[in-house]
Amino acid sequence: MLQIPLWKRIVILGLCALGLIGAAPNLFYDRVERHNDAVAAVERTKVETEQQTAAIDLWPSWLPSAIVNLGLDLRGGAHLLAEVQVADVYKQRMDAMWPEVRRALVSEAKVAVRRIKGAPDELRVEIDKPEAMEKAVEVVRGFSSPVVTLTGVGQNDLAIRTEGNQIVVTLSEAERVATDDRTMQQSLEIVRRRVDAAGTREPTIQRQGDDRILIEVPGIGSAAELKELIGTTAQLTFNQVIRRSANKDEPAGVGNVNYPSAEDEGVYYILDELPVVTGEELVDARPDFDQNGRPAVAFRFNTSGARKFGDYTAAHVGELFAIVLDGKVISAPQIRTHIGGGSGIITGTFTPEQTNNLAVLLRAGALPAKMEFLEERTVGPELGQDSIDAGRVAAIVGTVAVVFFMIASYGLFGVFAAVALGLNLSMMFAILSTMGATLTLPGIAGIVLTVGMAVDANVLVFERIKEELKTARGPARAIELGYEKAMSAIIDANLTTVIAALILFFLGSGPVKGFAVTLMIGLITSVFTAIFVTRLFVVTWFARKRPKTLVV
């Protein structure tokens, strides 16, 4: 009848114990956090300082040390949603192709060509002899290669069509898809490296949808700071200087650009738009000092970069050579000799800190495309702390009131429910901690709401027992029937709420997602505690006391 097999009892009590142990670190949040930080730091640097040893000793290492991640709205920090301008890459590809296409058309198809301004993602070439069109198209077609993707088998990367005496080259649909994916992966990787280099705690960097990146960094002062860290492009290029200028509106001419100097106000450089070497060919960059002891950044190119750099410097001795970062000329030194080894230094009026940042930016590589920020949020740490405090007070008041209400309504059974509620809360925290889920402000609300709703399953059972007591034969049977008959209502009622929570989880973002997670975990643990834990209490109590009558 009212028997729970021993193994089941052990499993139930074991899970409760796990819940208590798993939740415990959260009671000593600061200590455990310092302990964890120190452990992570030691692992990274392989050296243990005295301070770190002290921090590690704050929490015994044999206890679980997972704690709930606090969301940005609780800890403070910055959130950015960036859209990568994937189409930028199409333009870069077309621009990079143009010199080679021009050379090939002139030498192989024997036509005179010029590039016509068209849409940014196309290469529009006009040829002077319409009769040579067929040959010209064939030459251009020679530049295309098959796309290697799962879906784009058999497709070429270039789509070539003719319009009168113009050849229009664009990237094919399959190549665009493949390029977009590469662009996104590269952007993600670079953003991650840049944010990691700054050493902030547990940043979240995720791809969202086709062309977006979500960046959340706790503990950073503001979204503006984060943007600076990521840099919008950080495209490093080395360009030929056509001439210096003092006017930002001076027309640069076809194929040239006018960029300001990063250091000297009012100094502008007219540069060849097409870079000689780009940051992508950089293999290393580190902070250094020049021969006068001023901070500088030393860099080294890969083989192809070194060759281009060497050839160019050999051919242009005495000219100015611009180092351009994000559309600003960092410095434009004069080329004194041929630089063969593929390495050099960038000097300017840097502080040692700036050279360090610049080296990090360069090492991480250039973002392949520009990013536009669609959404940004900053929460200060004080506001987060206020929210935690308020949430804590609300949770305590709510729990105490609910416990009082349950005990007042159900007496001893209410006590059982109250203990189960406590276990339920600790299990929630244990699961949230071990899953590495993030607790947000709406998440706290979710917990408080669960406190209110968690007793529902118990109430359903208790009410049912009460009813069965009126008709059934004896209290034992009433308890058994109470659990049995309340089950379908409990399952149906909770599953429907789980549906809502699941949808919230999949469609929601940020704090709302955090709410959905806590709500869902709360539903699961509350059903578990109600149908297993409370039942174990009731059954054990009943077996001991064997009451003739039962008042619920």
Place this chain on the structure above:
Amino acid sequence: MAFRLRLVPQQTNIDFFRWAPVTFWGSVALVIASIVLTVFLGLNFGIDFRGGTTIRTDSTTPVNVGAYRDVITPLNLGDVTITEVFDPTFRDDQHVAQIRIQAQEGDEAITPETIGQVEAALQSVDPSITFPSVESVGPKVSGELIKTAIYSILTATVAICAYIWLRFEWQFSVGAVVALVHDIALTVGIFSLFQIKFDLTIIAALLTILGYSINDTVVVFDRLRENLIKYKTMPLRDVMNLSVNETLSRTVLTSGTTLIALIALLVFGGDVIRGFVFAMTWGVVVGTYSSVYVAKNVVLMLGVKRDWGKKPEGGPGGTTFADSNS
């Protein structure tokens, strides 16, 4: 035995359908009123849904909305709303205001320069001012967020409806959905009436209300299903009354504990989530009402097939979870 709190007498025999026409048409009227309100007054959308920037200010000196406005107006940022925020959880010398700036032409998120200008301007009025939170959402994202919000509510409603249909009869499903629409409409209506800020968290609240309200409705439906088998000849109306009466104590207790927890949050939870908690509190009240009065009225009107005898326990899906753990 010890004293027991009895919110509901042991035996109740309330005729919940006595006022059926009044409650039903009352609900219909309220839903219509909510829709009319929402259409004519509109909703006070937060930046999540219409783009723009909000800056929260915190200062030890009292908020002077006029002075704030005077320094922000020259920046030409378009529509700027400044509201002072009051909350019992604030310290005595804590004065908080919320400044909302419309989405700027041509920019997605606000530029750091603009934020810097606004902050500098405010600091010139009040040197002790700090900015605990700055949020900016571009029009592109806000448009998508509205779409996602609407989709998620629709999907949730359809999914719940499908679940009820599987587990019960289609009439129950219709009843449940009408009740859900009722709850959503009334919640949105009250947000329109009081012009409370309507943002992404309110959508989360609405979905929770859906979950809660359906939870309540399902418990009564479950009992109704059971009683329909037990009392095969009793008129539907009486079986329904009996079912509601039998579950009344549970309904009151659960709503009670949930409301207690929510009221604790409403009072002590701080102003940042007040709108969210308010939506849920209101939703619990409306949801409890609707499962007793709206969902059942609809089922009564539609009528239910009564030859359940051949398939005891399970719904039309033939599935039952009931004895998996007994």
